[in-house]
Amino acid sequence: MRRAIGNARARLSSKIAYRAIPFALLLLALAVLFYFSVEVGEGDTLAWDQAFLLALRHADDVALPLGPAWITTTMVNFTSLGGVAVLLFITLATTGLLLVSRRPVEALFLCVALAGGxxxxxxxxxxxVRPRPDVVTHLAAVGDASFPSGHAMVSAATYLALAIVASRFLxxxxxxxxxFTVAGTLICTIGVSRxxxxxxxxxxxxxxxxxxxxWTFACWLTFRRFFRHRSDGDAFR
Incomplete structure (x- = not known):
C-alpha cells in the first residue's frame, strides 16, 4: 500500500514537473529578453552594432554594400517576404483553408501568432524608441523605430506558426x-536582409x-494545454 502511494506521488510529481518546466523556461526567456531590451535601450550595444553595419559597406562609401548588385536586389526581394502585407495575406489564405477544412483550432492559433507578434x-x-541606423545609407524605405525588427519578429512568429500547423498534417x-528547416531558413534570410x-x-x-x-512557442504551449483533449478530432498536440 505504501509503495503504491509512493509510486502515485512520484507520478504526480513527474507530471507536474513535465508541465511546469516549459512555462518556467518561458518565464526565464522573457526575463532574458527584457534585460536585453534594457541594455539596447541604454545604448550598451550601439558601438558593436555600428561596427557590424560598417563592415558590410565599402570603407570609402557607406552607401555601397559589399558584393555585386544582384545581392542587393535579392535582399530587397527577401525582405518583402517579411512585410506585414505579405504575412497577412499568407495568414488569411491559410486560415481560410483551415476553416473550410474544419480545423478552427489551427486557424485560431495561426491568427493569434501573427496578431500577437x-x-x-x-x-x-x-x-x-530606438532610432534607425545612421552610420550607413538605408537601401529600403522605413518609417518607424528600429528596435525590434518588425520584419524579423513578425516573420518568425508567423512562419514558425505555419510550420507548426503544417507539421500536424505530416x-x-x-x-x-x-x-521547420525551410521556415527557419526563410526567417533567418529575412532578418539578414534587414x-x-x-x-x-x-x-x-x-x-x-x-x-x-x-511568442509562437508560448501560443503553442497554451493551445496544447487547453485544446489537447478535444473529442471532435481537432485536438492540438
Missing part, C-alpha cells in the same frame, strides 16, 4: 524536420528572432 513588436518599438519525422540593407542593427534582428519565436 505584430502587436508585441509595435509595443516594444514605442517603449524602446507523420514522418523527416517531413516535419524539412518544414541588416544588409542597413535599416536595422544586428541586435534589432536578433531580438526580433528570439521574441517572435518565443
Amino acid at each position: 505584430w502587436l508585441s513588436s509595435n509595443t516594444l518599438k514605442l517603449w524602446v 507523420s514522418a519525422p523527416a517531413q516535419k524536420a524539412y518544414i 541588416i544588409y540593407l542597413g535599416v536595422h542593427y544586428p541586435t534589432d534582428v536578433l531580438f526580433g528572432w528570439c521574441a517572435g519565436s518565443l
Whole structure:
C-alpha cells in the first residue's frame, strides 16, 4: 500500500514537473529578453552594432554594400517576404483553408501568432524608441523605430506558426524536420536582409528572432494545454 502511494506521488510529481518546466523556461526567456531590451535601450550595444553595419559597406562609401548588385536586389526581394502585407495575406489564405477544412483550432492559433507578434513588436518599438541606423545609407524605405525588427519578429512568429500547423498534417519525422528547416531558413534570410540593407542593427534582428519565436512557442504551449483533449478530432498536440 505504501509503495503504491509512493509510486502515485512520484507520478504526480513527474507530471507536474513535465508541465511546469516549459512555462518556467518561458518565464526565464522573457526575463532574458527584457534585460536585453534594457541594455539596447541604454545604448550598451550601439558601438558593436555600428561596427557590424560598417563592415558590410565599402570603407570609402557607406552607401555601397559589399558584393555585386544582384545581392542587393535579392535582399530587397527577401525582405518583402517579411512585410506585414505579405504575412497577412499568407495568414488569411491559410486560415481560410483551415476553416473550410474544419480545423478552427489551427486557424485560431495561426491568427493569434501573427496578431500577437505584430502587436508585441509595435509595443516594444514605442517603449524602446530606438532610432534607425545612421552610420550607413538605408537601401529600403522605413518609417518607424528600429528596435525590434518588425520584419524579423513578425516573420518568425508567423512562419514558425505555419510550420507548426503544417507539421500536424505530416507523420514522418523527416517531413516535419524539412518544414521547420525551410521556415527557419526563410526567417533567418529575412532578418539578414534587414541588416544588409542597413535599416536595422544586428541586435534589432536578433531580438526580433528570439521574441517572435518565443511568442509562437508560448501560443503553442497554451493551445496544447487547453485544446489537447478535444473529442471532435481537432485536438492540438
